[in-house]
Every structure is written in structure tokens, then in C-alpha cells.
């Protein structure tokens with residue numbers, strides 16, 4: 001909570017959101033009680049219980065899929081692209097109008113700083129709906145045909161709850177599919193507010209269905225026989241289980257899984273900018289980012305200087321109340337995730353890496369982990385190979401570009417990478433040799449709806465965003 005600069009607290013008001021004591025499932029355009037149990041969602045910064053949320057069982061999922069099928073057959077697939085676009089534009093505009101409410105709710109339920117939910121998540125969510133609204137009446141120019149698949153079953157994680165929802169729902173609807181979506185157990189509230197936005201936009205009932213729950217609800221969606229398309233973002237482990245579950249069926253699948261990105265800093269890089277990029281790469285969203293720059297590869301000749309500047313910059317990060325507008329690093333999303341971060345960091349200690357963390361007093365309530373870096377990391381260390389999914393950076397060094405490439409690619413993942421150098425030609429040659437779906441040059445963690453995003457190897461398959469993102473929701477040119 002404290003560091004070298006002191007600011008007066010500047011909390012965003014919570015009064016803008018109306019959190020109900022309990023929530024049902026959103027099926028066929030209405031909120032209904034589920035047949036199953038309920039679970040609680042908490043504010044990870046305070047451990048305050050925010051609401052009780054229905055846990056959808058197999059019968060609830062079946063009703064949601066039936067509603068989606070009816071809406072698909074009777075309404076949505078028959079509507080012209082231009083008409084569908086009107087709904088998507090309307091949703092995009094309502095998201096902008098209710099942006100403050102969405103940002104505050106996202107920060108309360110997830111723990112991310114309001115600065116990020118307000119300036120990154122929600123604007124990019126609206127941009128996704130605007131972007132795909134524009135495609136709805138131009139699908140014949142997509143290169144992937146213009147025939148939708150049917151009902152999409154979509155399962156998303158907790159790190160960017162509303163953004164992941166937008167990445168899934170906007171292209172699906174633009175292409176003429178209907179959806180059944182499950183948000184993560186720890187972050188259901190903005191998806192339920194999105195359901196209200198669908199009502200406000202007069203979206204025909206059943207086009208979007210939101211079923212809350214945990215892993216079993218997700219399993220029921222992906223294995224439902226009347227789901228034509230499965231879209232999943234989450235861990236590689238669950239992704240593999242889903243790939244096995246749909247093998248041998250007609251379901252089309254896209255998987256967006258984990259990552260362990262290299263952020264590569266050459267000695268000719270503009271170091272002040274590179275330091276900002278390293279910090280943004282790993283401490284943005286508490287490091288709960290699939291494409292986080294969690295492995296810093298720094299050229300040996302500048303390693304000492306970079307580390308010294310990095311530590312100085314890290315010491316200015318403000319950690320604490322996610323709703324405070326000055327907060328840079330918020331709460332870890334759950335006790336379970338905090339436990340995983342702690343355990344893997346302890347493995348780093350045991351493997352002989354050297355831990356350095358920002359000195360700060362952590363709040364006594366809630367889930368917190370200070371911005372941390374490990375030096376003396378070797379490629380064989382688990383902290384260099386496994387996703388920590390928290391504010392923990394592993395630092396390795398290299399001497400030549402070839403060594404940087406070899407180390408960067410020495411991972412089971414392949415989602416993203418960063419290159420910091422003054423030389424344009426080096427950027428291009430590095431980008432060609434890095435086995436990563438996205439390569440950022442002299443920047444990091446930049447997201448735009450026009451740009452495709454996705455992985456190689458264990459980071460999954462399929463692309464989301466851009467024209468390429470339409471492919472996952474269309475039957476292809478020949479049909």
C-alpha cells in the first residue's frame with residue numbers, strides 16, 4: 001500500500017453499481033432460477049461476499065441450448081446481416097453509455113485496478129462490438145463464406161471477464177450464430193450485467209444466454225450434443241480435456257490457452273520505454289494475462305542497468321484498493337490463484353533463483369502478492385517454463401540475437417513475444433523467427449479488435465479478432 005510517493009486516496013464511487021443479493025441464469029431473454037445450487041462471488045480485495053449466483057446444472061444448460069437453437073432457427077439466422085448489425089451497434093453504444101458502471105463492477109468482482117478496467121477493458125469491449133457490427137453485412141467478403149454454424153458454446157476465464165465475453169460473443173453474433181456462454185466462477189457479475197444490456201438492446205430472446213457456474217457447467221456446455229461450435233479460453237490443461245471431449249464429433253473448436261511470453265530487450269533499445277514495456281508486460285492486470293511478458297530476456301551488456309532501472313520503477317508501483325484511481329496493481333483474483341502463485345514462486349527459491357520483491361505493506365484482508373522478479377533463472381527452472389499467471393517476472397540474459405531466439409522459443413507455449421530494439425531490420429527478422437502468434441515491437445500488451453490474436457503449440461489454435469476471427473464462426477467458402 002505504501003511506496004516512495006504518497007497520494008491522497010482517490011476512490012471511484014461504488015454508488016454507480018447496483019449489485020443484487022442474488023442472480024439467476026439468463027435464458028431465453030429472461031432471468032430464471034436454476035435447478036441447481038448457488039455459489040458466492042467475492043470481492044478479492046476485501047473478501048466481501050458480493051452476491052449469490054445460480055449454478056447451472058445439466059438441465060439448465062440444456063434449456064439454454066434449446067433457447068439458443070430456437071432463436072437461431074427462427075430468428076437470428078434468418079435476419080439480414082444489416083439487421084443483426086443494428087443490434088450489435090446498439091449493444092456497443094450501451095456499453096459505452098454504461099461504461100463507468102461496467103468498469104466499477106469489473107474492478108469490484110475481479111480485483112483489477114479501475115484505471116485498467118476504465119481505460120482498457122471496457123473501451124476495447126465496446127470496440128469489439130463496433131468492429132464486428134461492421135462485418136455483419138459484409139460477410140461475403142470475409143473469405144470464409146457467410147453461413148453461420150448454429151449454436152456456439154463459449155467458456156471464458158476470470159482475468160478479463162467482459163473482454164473475453166466480447167471476443168466470444170461479438171463475432172459469433174455478427175456471423176449469425178446464437179450463444180450459450182459461461183463466465184468464470186469468480187467473476188460472473190459483468191456477464192450478468194451484459195445480459196441486462198442485451199435486454200435493454202431488445203436483442204431477440206435466446207440469441208445470448210448466460211449460464212453461470214463452475215467447471216461442471218462448462219463441461220455440460222462443451223459436451224452438449226446440440227452445440228455446433230465450442231470456443232474456450234482458459235488453461236492448457238482444461239483445453240486439452242475439451243479437445244478430447246469433442247474429438248470425433250462434428251463440433252468446430254477454438255482454444256485460446258496459456259502462454260509464457262519472452263520480452264526481449266536488446267542493448268540498443270530505448271531503455272526508458274523498454275522499462276515501461278517490461279512493467280506493463282508483467283504487472284498489467286496483476287500478471288493475470290495469458291500473453292504476459294513473464295520471461296524477460298535482456299542482453300547481457302545492459303542487464304545490470306536494466307535491472308537497476310526496473311527495480312526503481314517497480315518501487316513506484318502503487319498497490320492497493322482496485323477502485324482507487326491511483327492504483328497500478330490490484331488484488332489477485334482468488335485465494336486459489338494466490339496459492340498457485342506462492343507455490344510456484346517458492347519453487348523458484350528452491351531452484352536457486354534469487355527473488356526480489358517490492359517492499360510494501362499488504363492489506364490484511366483480501367488476496368495480494370507484491371510485484372516480484374527472479375534473477376539467476378535458467379531455462380530449465382520451472383519458473384521459466386510454467387505459467388505463473390501473477391505479478392512475477394523471471395529474468396534471463398542472452399548475448400546474440402540467435403541465442404535470444406533459441407531461448408524465447410524454448411517453451412511449450414507460443415502465444416506472444418516482445419522485441420525492444422532501435423533497428424527495424426532486427427524487429428522484422430526476430431518477428432519471423434519467433435514462434436508466437438503475436439509479436440509486439442517496442443510496445444507490449446496492445447489490443448485492437450482489427451488484429452487477430454491466438455497461439456501456436458500449447459497456447460491453442462484458432463484466432464480471435466480481426467477478419468481472421470470470423471473463420472471460427474462461419475462454415476467456409478464452399479458451403
Ligand code: NAP
Pocket residue numbers: 155156157158159160182183184185186213214215216217218219220222233234235236238239241242255256257258259289290291387389415455459460
Ligand atoms: P481454467 O481453469 O481453464 O478455466 C477457464 C474456464 O473453464 C472457466 O470458466 C472454468 O470454470 C471453466 N472450466 C473449468 N473446467 C472445465 C471443464 N472441465 N470443462 C469446461 N469448462 C471448464 O482457467 P483459469 O485458471 O480460470 O484461467 C487462467 C488460464 O486462462 C491461464 O492459463 C491463461 O493463460 C488462460 N488464458 C488464455 C487466454 C488466451 O487468449 N489465450 C486469455 C485469457 C486467459 P470455473 O473457473 O468457473 O471453474
Ligand code: MG
Pocket residue numbers: 041042043044108109110186187188
Ligand atoms: Mg469475484
